[in-house]
Amino acid sequence: MSLVHLISANTRMEFIELKRYLPNTIAMFLTFYIIFLAMFFGINVIGDPQHAETNIQYGIVNMVFWFLTMMTLSNIGFTITLEATRGTLECVK
Amino acid sequence: MERKCVVQVEDLSKFYQKRKTKEIVKAIEGVSFEVYEGEILGLLGPNGAGKTTTIKSMCGLLKPDEGKVKILETDVEKSRLRALNHISAVLEGNRNLYWRLTVKENLEYFAGNRGTRRKNVQSRIEHLLNQFDLKKKENELVSSLSRGMQQKLAIVVALLADTEVILLDEPTLGIDVETGYEIRELLKEIVKKENKTIIISSHDMPVVQDLCERTVIINHGKVITNEKVDNLIDLFETKAYCLSLGEELNKQQILQIESHFPIYEYSDQKLEVTLENDGDIYFLMDILKSASTKIEKIDRTTIDFEQVFMNLISREENENVVSSSN
Numbered sequence: 001m002s003l004v005h006l007i008s009a010n011t012r013m014e015f016i017e018l019k020r021y022l023p024n025t026i027a028m029f030l031t032f033y034i035i036f037l038a039m040f041f042g043i044n045v046i047g048d049p050q051h052a053e054t055n056i057q058y059g060i061v062n063m064v065f066w067f068l069t070m071m072t073l074s075n076i077g078f079t080i081t082l083e084a085t086r087g088t089l090e091c092v093k
Numbered sequence: 094m095e096r097k098c099v100v101q102v103e104d105l106s107k108f109y110q111k112r113k114t115k116e117i118v119k120a121i122e123g124v125s126f127e128v129y130e131g132e133i134l135g136l137l138g139p140n141g142a143g144k145t146t147t148i149k150s151m152c153g154l155l156k157p158d159e160g161k162v163k164i165l166e167t168d169v170e171k172s173r174l175r176a177l178n179h180i181s182a183v184l185e186g187n188r189n190l191y192w193r194l195t196v197k198e199n200l201e202y203f204a205g206n207r208g209t210r211r212k213n214v215q216s217r218i219e220h221l222l223n224q225f226d227l228k229k230k231e232n233e234l235v236s237s238l239s240r241g242m243q244q245k246l247a248i249v250v251a252l253l254a255d256t257e258v259i260l261l262d263e264p265t266l267g268i269d270v271e272t273g274y275e276i277r278e279l280l281k282e283i284v285k286k287e288n289k290t291i292i293i294s295s296h297d298m299p300v301v302q303d304l305c306e307r308t309v310i311i312n313h314g315k316v317i318t319n320e321k322v323d324n325l326i327d328l329f330e331t332k333a334y335c336l337s338l339g340e341e342l343n344k345q346q347i348l349q350i351e352s353h354f355p356i357y358e359y360s361d362q363k364l365e366v367t368l369e370n371d372g373d374i375y376f377l378m379d380i381l382k383s384a385s386t387k388i389e390k391i392d393r394t395t396i397d398f399e400q401v402f403m404n405l406i407s408r409e410e411n412e413n414v415v416s417s418s419n
Binding site (some may be wrong): 002003005006008009010012013017023040079 | 175191209211
């Protein structure tokens, strides 16, 4: 049960930050949408017209996973770089 | 009545290896002490003495090479999570809080991180915010708070966990006199009312003298003193007097003072004498009376904890020099 409260507290914190820094949030979703549009039209132009529907389905799934992976990696990278600059890593070694 | 032992540090040792030279450096060696329920203990020492290593080992952030730390009989190394449920820490600096969240959101977030339901901590949050006079600031972002307010909030976060032991690293660093005093009084109140155990690491000796019942002083990775603050002050207390004279002493008087009082200082009609026996004060008066020297003021020189600390450290340094030369 304590794990539920832990996840809930962290989700709430993320939600508060998304809401509080709205321009950042909008910019993030806009980037996601623009990349999606670029991929969608890219498949239509470059891809095989016969398999366009299947390709788009794959494209959407890939896009979601790619975006999540990118977000996670960049977040981890950013946090590590930030904490390394602040000297936190030296503090816990 | 015998007090319950809350924290036991037994023969703690930690060694580091230097990256470039591969030389083994001792951080702490054989550090042992106990902390009792309802006690405020000061963990002191100069920079690089081994305080932080001891604190990190107590929090489970560092694995000691030898020895163990027990918090309420739970071994920190063997059952880390269970032991950490009894201890909360406020480390130096302001990385303990989320600056982008408000005061209340921070408290709710940290309560959730400890696995507590948000609704269940509301009354405790209200109580602590009122106690620490942060109620008016509950909806303000932490980034907009003053350094003192942030420090108070960090202490509230530690108290919210309702653990038996609270570890404070430099709780009054960079804080103005008024807020520092306020924090000290609040900590005393918490210990008195809630019977918490507080371990303070600080370089601020007046704070230590005012707050701590007992101190453990570490130097060169070893415990050099584990004693009550009052006992240490008594130990180093000297019967020193500072006399402001209305006129200069004559040569005869100076010679007499020199021969009877080995520790004395005289300049600009000010005489500072350390008396070895209670009766020495009468002898000093006789010397002054012999030339009818006018006495304008007599002050008893008292020793504070800062001087005690300096004496202990320099005594240990001298002993080290002697033992290494032998």
